[in-house]
Amino acid sequence: MSRQTYTIGVDFGTESGRAVLVDVRNGQEIATAIYPYANGVIDDKLPGTNIRLEPDWALQDPNDYLDVFKNTIPTILKESGVDPADVIGIGVDFTACTMLPTKADGTPLCMLPEWRNTPHAWVKLWKHHAAQPEANQLNQIARELGYSFLDRYGGKISSEWFFPKAWQILNEAPEVYAAADRLIEATDWVVWQLTGVETRNECTAGYKAMWSKSEGFPPNEFFKALDERMELIVDQKMSRTLLPLGAKAGGLSQQAAEWTGLLAGTAVAVANVDAHVTLPVTGNTDIGTMVMIMGTSTCDVMNGEQRDQLPIVEGMCGVVDGGIVPGMLGYEAGQSGVGDIFAWFIEHGVPGEYFTQAEAEGLNIHSLLEREAAKLKPAESGLLALDWFNGNRSTLVDVELNGLVLGMTLATTAPEIYRALLEATAFGKREIIETFNQSGVPIRKLIAAGGLPEKNHLLMQIYADVTNYEISVIASKQAPALGAAMHGAVAAGLEAGGYADIASAAKQMGRLKAETFKPIPANVEIYDQLYAEYKVLYNYFGRGENDVMKRLRMLRHAALTA
Ligand SMILES: Nc1ncnc2c1ncn2[C@@H]1O[C@H](COP(=O)(O)OP(=O)(O)O)[C@@H](O)[C@H]1O
Numbered sequence: 001m002s003r004q005t006y007t008i009g010v011d012f013g014t015e016s017g018r019a020v021l022v023d024v025r026n027g028q029e030i031a032t033a034i035y036p037y038a039n040g041v042i043d044d045k046l047p048g049t050n051i052r053l054e055p056d057w058a059l060q061d062p063n064d065y066l067d068v069f070k071n072t073i074p075t076i077l078k079e080s081g082v083d084p085a086d087v088i089g090i091g092v093d094f095t096a097c098t099m100l101p102t103k104a105d106g107t108p109l110c111m112l113p114e115w116r117n118t119p120h121a122w123v124k125l126w127k128h129h130a131a132q133p134e135a136n137q138l139n140q141i142a143r144e145l146g147y148s149f150l151d152r153y154g155g156k157i158s159s160e161w162f163f164p165k166a167w168q169i170l171n172e173a174p175e176v177y178a179a180a181d182r183l184i185e186a187t188d189w190v191v192w193q194l195t196g197v198e199t200r201n202e203c204t205a206g207y208k209a210m211w212s213k214s215e216g217f218p219p220n221e222f223f224k225a226l227d228e229r230m231e232l233i234v235d236q237k238m239s240r241t242l243l244p245l246g247a248k249a250g251g252l253s254q255q256a257a258e259w260t261g262l263l264a265g266t267a268v269a270v271a272n273v274d275a276h277v278t279l280p281v282t283g284n285t286d287i288g289t290m291v292m293i294m295g296t297s298t299c300d301v302m303n304g305e306q307r308d309q310l311p312i313v314e315g316m317c318g319v320v321d322g323g324i325v326p327g328m329l330g331y332e333a334g335q336s337g338v339g340d341i342f343a344w345f346i347e348h349g350v351p352g353e354y355f356t357q358a359e360a361e362g363l364n365i366h367s368l369l370e371r372e373a374a375k376l377k378p379a380e381s382g383l384l385a386l387d388w389f390n391g392n393r394s395t396l397v398d399v400e401l402n403g404l405v406l407g408m409t410l411a412t413t414a415p416e417i418y419r420a421l422l423e424a425t426a427f428g429k430r431e432i433i434e435t436f437n438q439s440g441v442p443i444r445k446l447i448a449a450g451g452l453p454e455k456n457h458l459l460m461q462i463y464a465d466v467t468n469y470e471i472s473v474i475a476s477k478q479a480p481a482l483g484a485a486m487h488g489a490v491a492a493g494l495e496a497g498g499y500a501d502i503a504s505a506a507k508q509m510g511r512l513k514a515e516t517f518k519p520i521p522a523n524v525e526i527y528d529q530l531y532a533e534y535k536v537l538y539n540y541f542g543r544g545e546n547d548v549m550k551r552l553r554m555l556r557h558a559a560l561t562a
C-alpha cells in the first residue's frame with residue numbers, strides 16, 4: 001500500500017496568514033491555523049513611531065509574514081499529529097501586487113535600523129494607492145510610444161501594480177531605490193525565506209509586472225523613457241528568469257525547517273497569488289469558468305483557450321499565458337473593494353441601536369443587517385450605489401473614483417443602505433461579466449470562493465439575481481490555502497506521492513458544495529432595470545463626463561497638505 005502523504009498551503013491575506021494541512025489523496029483539510037499580522041495594514045503611522053503616512057498609503061511589515069510560518073505550521077503539525085516526514089510539499093499564495101525593496105541577501109530594507117523610519121523601505125500592500133501619478137504617466141508614455149503591451153492589461157496599468165509602485169519609490173525616495181538591490185513581490189520573497197534561494201514566478205510577473213511569455217518585459221528603452229534611472233530596473237533589481245506555477249522552487253532550508261518543524265528539503269512550490277491559486281480548488285480547470293474570490297476585495301479569474309491574437313477585454317487586470325494553469329490563457333479582473341465596503345458602513349454608518357439589537361440576539365452585526373435587508377424587495381429602498389469606495393479596478397482601472405449612494409431620504413434606514421451596497425458590488429460584477437462576454441471571451445459558469453459566500457447568503461442570492469447566472473460555491477472555507485497546498489503537492493511530484501500537474505491535483509483535491517444560488521426570475525427582471533440605471537452612473541462619473549470625484553479628491557489633498 002502506498003504511503004499516506006500530506007501537503008501544506010499558506011495563504012497570506014490582507015489582515016492575516018492562514019495555513020492548512022491537507023490529505024494529498026482527497027484534499028481533506030486535517031488542520032488549520034490563522035495568525036493575524038501584529039502590524040496588520042499600516043495606513044496611519046509607521047509602527048512604533050509618530051511618522052504619519054500620506055492618504056492612500058497601505059504598508060505591511062515583512063516580519064509578520066515570517067511569524068505566520070513560525071506560528072501556524074508548528075500549530076497544524078501539532079494539532080494533526082502528522083509526522084513531518086509525511087509532508088511532501090508546501091505552497092504559498094499571497095495578495096498581489098504586494099512588493100518590497102530588499103538587500104541582495106533578501107533582508108527587507110525596513111528591517112535595517114537605518115531604514116526603519118523611512119516609509120518607502122516597507123512593504124507596499126496591494127491596496128497602496130498612492131502611485132496613481134506614476135501609473136497615469138506610465139500609461140500615457142506607453143500609449144504615446146505605441147507599446148502594445150497595454151492591450152494585455154485591458155488598456156491601462158493600475159497604480160496597484162509593480163512598476164508604478166517601484167517608480168513611486170524612485171520619485172519620492174531615490175535613496176531607498178538606490179539601496180534596494182532587489183525589488184520583489186512578497187509572494188516570491190516568502191518563498192525565498194523558505195528555500196534560501198531567490199526565485200520568481202510567472203503569475204505575478206505576468207499580471208502585475210507587464211511580462212509575457214512571448215515578449216518578456218517591456219524593453220529597457222521603455223523604462224528609460226519613464227525615467228533614465230529606471231532603464232536597467234529589470235536587470236539590476238528583478239530577474240528575467242521566471243518559473244511556471246506548480247514547479248519546485250527548491251527544498252526547505254535548514255533555517256525554515258527550524259521555524260516550522262518540517263524537514264529540511266521538503267519541496268517548496270513556486271510562489272503564487274491568492275486568486276489564481278484558488279481556481280483549481282473548484283475541482284477542474286475548465287475553460288470559461290469564472291471564479292470570484294470574494295473577500296475584502298474580489299478577484300475574478302478564468303482560463304481561456306490559446307489564441308493567435310490575444311483578445312482585448314476593457315479594464316481586465318491581464319491576460320497571461322500560463323497565468324493560472326500552465327498551457328492555458330489565464331484572465332484576471334476584479335473589484336478593489338467588496339467586503340471592505342460593508343465593513344466601512346458598519347463602522348461609520350450604522351446607528352448604535354442595531355448593535356444593541358444584534359448583541360441582544362447573539363448575532364453578529366453583519367448577520368442582523370443581512371436578515372433585515374433580506375426582508376426588502378429589489379428596488380424597494382429607492383437607493384442605488386456605486387461600489388467605488390476603494391476605487392474601481394475593472395473595468396475603469398481608476399483608483400481615484402469614489403463611492404456614492406443615491407436616492408436617500410429622511411426615511412432611509414441602515415438595512416436599506418446595507419442592501420444597496422451589496423447590490424452595488426453585484427452590479428460592478430455584472431459590468432465585468434458583460435465586458436468579457438462582449439469581448440469574445442464568454443463566461444459559461446460562475447463559481448464563488450472566499451470568506452463572503454460563507455458569511456452572507458443574501459449577497460450571493462443578489463449576485464445570482466443581478467448577473468442571471470447560477471452560482472456554485474467552492475466547498476473549502478480556506479480555498480486559497482488549499483489551492484496553495486495543491487501546488488505544493490504538484491511541486492513534490494508523482495514520485496513523492498503528489499501529482500504530475502495541477503489539473504490532476506484539481507480533480508482529486510478540489511470540490512464544490514452541492515447547494516447553488518439560482519436566479520429568481522422576478523428579481524432578475526427588476527435588477528435589469530436597476531442595472532441600466534447603474535450603467536448611467538457608471539459612465540457619467542467613471543468615464544470623464546463629470547470628474548467631480550477627482551476634483552473633490554484634489555481639494556481634499558490640498559486641504560490635508562496645506
Ligand atoms: N456577514 C458578512 N457579510 C458581508 N461581509 C462580511 C461579513 N462578515 C465579514 N465581512 C467582510 O468580509 C471581509 C473579509 O473577507 P475574508 O474573505 O474573510 O478575508 P480576506 O479578504 O482578507 O481574505 C471583510 O471586509 C469583512 O468586512
Ligand SMILES: O=C(CO)[C@H](O)[C@H](O)COP(=O)(O)O
Pocket residue numbers: 013014094095096097126273274275295296297298299332334
Ligand atoms: O489583486 C489581487 C490578486 O491579484 C489581490 O491579492 C487581492 O485583491 C487582495 O485579496 P483579498 O481581498 O483576498 O485580501
